[in-house]
Every structure is written in C-alpha cells, then in structure tokens.
Amino acid sequence: MPGIWSMHDERIIEYVHSILPRSPGILPSIEDEARRRNIPIVGPLIGRLLFLLVLATRARRVLEIGTAIGYSTIWLGLAARRVKGRVTSIEIDPARADEARANMHAANLDDTVEVITGDALDVIPRLNGRFNLIFIDDSKENYPRYFELCYPRLSKNGLLIADNALWHGEVLSGSAEGKAVARFNSMMIGSMDSLVLPVRDGIAIGIKGGR
Numbered sequence: 001m002p003g004i005w006s007m008h009d010e011r012i013i014e015y016v017h018s019i020l021p022r023s024p025g026i027l028p029s030i031e032d033e034a035r036r037r038n039i040p041i042v043g044p045l046i047g048r049l050l051f052l053l054v055l056a057t058r059a060r061r062v063l064e065i066g067t068a069i070g071y072s073t074i075w076l077g078l079a080a081r082r083v084k085g086r087v088t089s090i091e092i093d094p095a096r097a098d099e100a101r102a103n104m105h106a107a108n109l110d111d112t113v114e115v116i117t118g119d120a121l122d123v124i125p126r127l128n129g130r131f132n133l134i135f136i137d138d139s140k141e142n143y144p145r146y147f148e149l150c151y152p153r154l155s156k157n158g159l160l161i162a163d164n165a166l167w168h169g170e171v172l173s174g175s176a177e178g179k180a181v182a183r184f185n186s187m188m189i190g191s192m193d194s195l196v197l198p199v200r201d202g203i204a205i206g207i208k209g210g211r
C-alpha cells in the first residue's frame with residue numbers, strides 16, 4: 001500500500017539506532033573492534049534488549065552460549081550485577097575466551113561473569129542448577145540440541161532467548177543451518193509461550209511457564 005512504511009526500511013533502522021543512547025563503558029570500543037575484525041556480535045539494539053530482559057525478569061542466574069569476545073556478555077553482566085546476579089558464558093575458541101575474560105576485567109565484571117572455555121554441548125550438562133535466563137548464540141546447527149539441553153535447565157518462568165532466529169532468511173530456504181534454526185523455532189514455539197521477533201536477524205524469546 002502506498003505510504004505505508006516498511007519496518008525493514010533502512011531509514012527506520014537508522015532512526016531506531018540513532019535514538020539509542022551510546023552503549024555504556026567499553027562496549028563502543030568492542031563494537032569498533034568487532035567491526036574491524038569481522039567478529040559477529042549482537043550489536044547495540046539486541047545488546048540493550050538482553051540488558052532490559054535481565055533487568056525486567058531480575059534474572060540472577062544467567063547462562064550464555066557463544067561468548068566470542070564478550071560483547072553480549074557485558075550487556076548481560078551489567079544487568080546481572082544490578083540485580084546481584086551472575087553470568088556464566090561458554091566459548092569454544094580459547095583465544096576468544098581469553099579476550100572475553102580480559103574484556104570482563106576491563107568492564108569491572110570479574111566478580112559477576114565467569115567465561116568457561118569449552119564446547120557448550122559438553123559443558124552445559126556439567127553445570128549445576130537451573131538458570132533464570134539462557135541466551136543462545138553459537139553454531140546454528142546446534143540449536144535443536146541446545147533446546148533439548150537448555151529447556152530442562154530453565155527455572156519456572158525462566159527465559160530462553162536465541163539470536164539469529166531467522167538466520168539471514170535461510171529458515172525459509174532450507175540450508176542445513178536454516179533447517180536447524182527453523183527446527184529450534186518450532187521446538188520452542190511448541191513447548192513454551194514464545195515468539196520470533198523479526199528484529200535484525202531475528203530473535204526468539206520464550207518463557208518457561210506452567211504449560
């Protein structure tokens with residue numbers, strides 16, 4: 001329809017970013033670093049959403065799968081610190097995990113965040129207890145397996161969040177990764193109060209309720 005704007009219009013996306021406050025602390029320098037080295041990070045919009053979701057749910061036990069150099073981890077950690085919570089984040093690449101630890105130190109989050117080096121598929125079963133919020137952002141082929149591993153580890157009313165829930169549109173085109181993400185989305189929507197928001201590359205958010 002003429003005159004109706006598209007949510008994916010570049011000008012709208014630019015506007016939404018332009019009204020965001022500058023990311024706090026060292027995050028802008030990590031945004032620059034990630035851009036320079038081509039490291040995929042969630043960026044300031046999804047980072048701030050993660051921050052708000054931790055605050056809104058007052059999540060005190062937070063798990064992240066896929067740390068990279070700790071950009072999203074800092075957003076989660078800043079919110080967790082406010083609610084006296086803690087973040088555990090898992091990264092398979094030892095050099096990235098070391099860099100993430102250095103970034104946690106620079107962000108004054110040593111006491112709030114623990115970065116574990118290892119394959120999340122092996123590490124998750126060894127973690128103790130349940131989590132109030134789990135954020136998934138690593139290899140897309142693993143997403144269905146992460147659903148199976150993470151769902152039982154969520155507390156009641158716990159949030160499950162997954163980035164790249166549209167995987168550049170490949171959830172429709174049926175590549176191996178696209179199929180895995182689509183499978184994850186249906187597992188989540190089939191068992192939790194949940195949705196996929198078409199923001200950036202898609203973000204899936206579900207709550208483990210009583211059903």
Ligand SMILES: C[S@@+](CC[C@H](N)C(=O)[O-])C[C@H]1O[C@@H](n2cnc3c(N)ncnc32)[C@H](O)[C@@H]1O
Pocket residue numbers: 040041042043065066067068069070071072073090091092093096118119120121137138139142
């Ligand atoms: C998209 S990046 C994470 C970005 C980060 N969440 C952020 O926004 O700042 C995905 C990361 O997951 C890591 N990864 C891939 N497979 C993994 C696995 N099986 N276990 C743990 N980490 C893994 C990769 O090495 C990569 O650093």
